[in-house]
Amino acid sequence: MAIGYYPRGCLQGGVELPTTGPTWQVMRLSRNRNWGHPELVKFIERFAPLAAKATGRKGILIGDMAQPRGGPLPFGHKSHQTGLDVDIWFMPMPDRVLSKEERENIKPSNLVAADGKHVNDEIWSAADVTFIQTAAEQPEVERVLVNAAIKKELCRAEGNNDRSWMSKVRPWYGHDDHVHVRLKCPADSPNCEAQPAVPGGDGCDKSLDHWFADWILHLKIPEFGGSSAGLKLKDLPPACTAVLNAPASPASAASAASEERPKAR
Numbered sequence: 001m002a003i004g005y006y007p008r009g010c011l012q013g014g015v016e017l018p019t020t021g022p023t024w025q026v027m028r029l030s031r032n033r034n035w036g037h038p039e040l041v042k043f044i045e046r047f048a049p050l051a052a053k054a055t056g057r058k059g060i061l062i063g064d065m066a067q068p069r070g071g072p073l074p075f076g077h078k079s080h081q082t083g084l085d086v087d088i089w090f091m092p093m094p095d096r097v098l099s100k101e102e103r104e105n106i107k108p109s110n111l112v113a114a115d116g117k118h119v120n121d122e123i124w125s126a127a128d129v130t131f132i133q134t135a136a137e138q139p140e141v142e143r144v145l146v147n148a149a150i151k152k153e154l155c156r157a158e159g160n161n162d163r164s165w166m167s168k169v170r171p172w173y174g175h176d177d178h179v180h181v182r183l184k185c186p187a188d189s190p191n192c193e194a195q196p197a198v199p200g201g202d203g204c205d206k207s208l209d210h211w212f213a214d215w216i217l218h219l220k221i222p223e224f225g226g227s228s229a230g231l232k233l234k235d236l237p238p239a240c241t242a243v244l245n246a247p248a249s250p251a252s253a254a255s256a257a258s259e260e261r262p263k264a265r
């Protein structure tokens with residue numbers, strides 16, 4: 001169950017996304033953040049081949065999901081606490097299985113130009129539009145967060161096409177080398193707090209301009225748009241105290257102890 005709000009909650013009974021699938025590979029394995037609500041894992045397993053087919057790429061690279069029990073992350077994000085958020089790199093999955101070292105060290109490609117106002121034309125391609133659109137079109141997806149320069153490019157590229165999918169694609173700090181896909185509260189999680197619905201429309205209006213103000217462009221936001229450092233257990237929903245204090249189950253203790261663990265969930 002997802003408990004609480006995306007930036008203030010936890011995850012009970014989270015499951016692990018296998019680190020290597022036919023059309024996905026998990027990056028930064030040392031972080032142990034490839035956990036999520038079963039609906040999130042199911043979503044990734046369904047979306048990865050869909051995105052590969054739509055873009056003509058081999059697959060997707062998965063960044064952070066959640067910790068095994070969700071909760072505040074010691075660095076990198078404010079959200080990702082309820083097992084319903086996943087970062088997916090823009091950099092396509094290569095045609096081979098990456099080593100553990102490569103997954104730790106490869107730098108994701110940044111699709112935004114140095115001025116923060118445009119995409120980097122040297123690496124931006126139509127497949128990136130398709131990739132974002134495919135994510136936004138999935139019914140279980142609540143929002144897709146991208147850098148404002150990327151949102152601006154989507155507005156330009158889509159011209160007179162059907163733009164109804166674009167309302168879910170929202171600008172946010174960072175997100176220049178990955179998209180952040182957020183799922184709606186699943187039916188099995190009565191204590192999951194829904195995010196207010198996205199305002200209608202394609203978002204290609206004046207509200208976008210604010211992101212290109214000098215002071216916003218020069219804000220120094222930690223890695224992916226904030227951190228939850230400082231958040232205490234008492235700030236989380238009461239149900240999270242039990243989840244985060246529960247002793248490790250024998251199964252999860254064994255899996256944490258073994259490096260090359262079987263991918264059974």
Ligand SMILES: [Zn+2]
Nearest residue numbers: 086087180224
């Ligand atoms: Zn994220």
